[in-house]
Amino acid sequence: MPSTYRLAIVGTGGIAHLHAAELRRHVPDRFELVAAVDPDTGRLDAFNAQFGLERGYASIEELLANEELDLVDLCTPPVAHGPGAIAALEAGVGVVCEKPPALSLEEFDRIAAAAAASKGDFSIISQHRFGSAAERVRNMSAAGVLGKLAVAKCDTLWFRPAEYFAVDWRGRWETEGGGPTMGHGIHQIDTLLSLVGPWSEVVATAHRHRRDTNTEDVSHAIVTLESGASVVITNSLLSPREVSQIRLDYDNATVELDHLYGYGDSNWTVTPLEEHVEEVMQAWYSKPRGQSSGHGAQFARIADALDGKAAPPVNVTEARRTLELLAAIYASAFTGKRVRAGEIDPTSPFYQRMNGSGAPWPDRK
Structure with a gap:
């Protein structure tokens, strides 16, 4: 029987709305969207109201301190991808990250090192x-x-x-x-x-x-x-x-x-x-x-990988x-x-x- 995984979205801009809609439309039985993160309280409240979420946080650190999660979905601007990924991985939580995965190869290699030391995996959205x-x-x-x-x-x-x-x-x-x-x-x-x-x-x-x-x-x-x-x-x-x-x-x-x-x-x-x-x-x-290509298709593959306890696609080596x-x-x-x-x-x-x-x-x- 496939498992249901607890997921939180970090960032509540346009791409986060797309991710949340795709999760609800294509894999509602595979992922439970439990919380969202955004320092902008108005934007966070609007997102949570739209998707029926009860909990929201101002930072990923606050999220990780208060939630038991299987996966963090990074939908922030690119400058926050590296710090967010490393924070989640160091907390033992898997990460799926919107593009680009990092601002540089140096930052990406720090993410890869955090993933290698974590029980969580890092993967990048590449829905096509x-x-x-x-x-x-x-x-x-x-x-x-x-x-x-x-x-x-x-x-x-x-x-x-x-x-x-x-x-x-x-x-x-x-x-x-x-x-x-x-x-x-x-x-x-x-x-x-x-x-x-x-x-x-x-x-x-x-x-x-x-x-x-x-x-x-x-x-x-x-x-x-x-x-x-x-x-x-x-x-x-x-x-x-x-x-x-x-x-x-x-x-x-x-x-x-x-x-x-x-x-x-x-x-x-x-x-x-x-x-x-x-x-x-x-x-x-x-x-x-x-x-069709799309985020829903990739999230389904991510859930399948987690069921089999394998690294989700697209992995560190491919993303690098x-x-x-x-x-x-x-x-x-x-x-x-x-x-x-x-x-x-x-x-x-x-x-x-x-x-x-x-x-x-x-x-x-």
């Missing part, structure tokens, strides 16, 4: 991994049906107006960690890596074209995978026709995903070479089918691989050099912060 079509593509690739990957692209082309950055923590290295590379493209990039495997090196550029921020508003990267395949990645907040796209060109077929903030099976297309139509399409129409690629994109963009996996170590300024030795434009106050 969990649609059935993505799982099918991974299965087809592993089975060799698609052949070897040759070329891929991964685009997060979104639009955020100037007013979006009126929120004081947005657009600042010290509180958001980066621009669209870090805060928006991360989900699409992580989904890509879950499909194509580890990366080996990157050459990149980043630009601040339009927005009044300290971070970039556009970045481009050419990534070489360990397999030898090449990937082009673009992240933008300046694109009026918003779209999220992944295209994978294998030897036997092209696989494409075209969506915005979430997908179903219908958002994917497969175009096989004529001589491989039968085997590719037979695999494509196999199971699993019918599961994605974060390291983001750090490498910034390092390449700001130094003009090719950056290889493993190269950003504690001696690098890009290990300490995503803007490393500094962006090629002045900070705006």
Whole structure:
């Protein structure tokens, strides 16, 4: 019989409302939402009233001192992810964290150390991994049906107006960690890596074209995978026709995903070479089918992992691989050099912060 796990949400902004709604809609019998945390009393009270919660706290420390929990769901601004995760893990409570998991590799490694010493696990929200079509593509690739990957692209082309950055923590290295590379493209990039495997090196550029921020508003990267395949990645907040796209060109077929903030099976297309139509399409129409991407799908997998006493997806190793690629994109963009996996170590300024030795434009106050 599946267990029900006690969960508290930390932060009660827009993403917390989405998490709470997804928990209630998709896995109400797997998680009991018992409390919320926010230093803003008005916002906390409104959240608790909406979701029928009796208890609220001003800090995660107060929460941990008063509640018996299985999981803390961090929905705070990025600057609070690291301190919140470490506090929960040191209390022996598992953590699921919204993106990005940390502001830097240095902070992430402190989270990983806390997780290694804790009975709780740390995992990162990456809801686009969990649609059935993505799982099918991974299965087809592993089975060799698609052949070897040759070329891929991964685009997060979104639009955020100037007013979006009126929120004081947005657009600042010290509180958001980066621009669209870090805060928006991360989900699409992580989904890509879950499909194509580890990366080996990157050459990149980043630009601040339009927005009044300290971070970039556009970045481009050419990534070489360990397999030898090449990937082009673009992240933008300046694109009026918003779209999220992944295209994978294998030897036997092209696989494409075209969506915005979430997908179903219908958002994917497969175009096989004529001589491989039968085997590719037979695999494509196999199971699993019918599961859209989304937070509910990931929370169901988290509950399954807890039932089996396994580390929830997406784990420390997978989350770090994605974060390291983001750090490498910034390092390449700001130094003009090719950056290889493993190269950003504690001696690098890009290990300490995503803007490393500094962006090629002045900070705006």
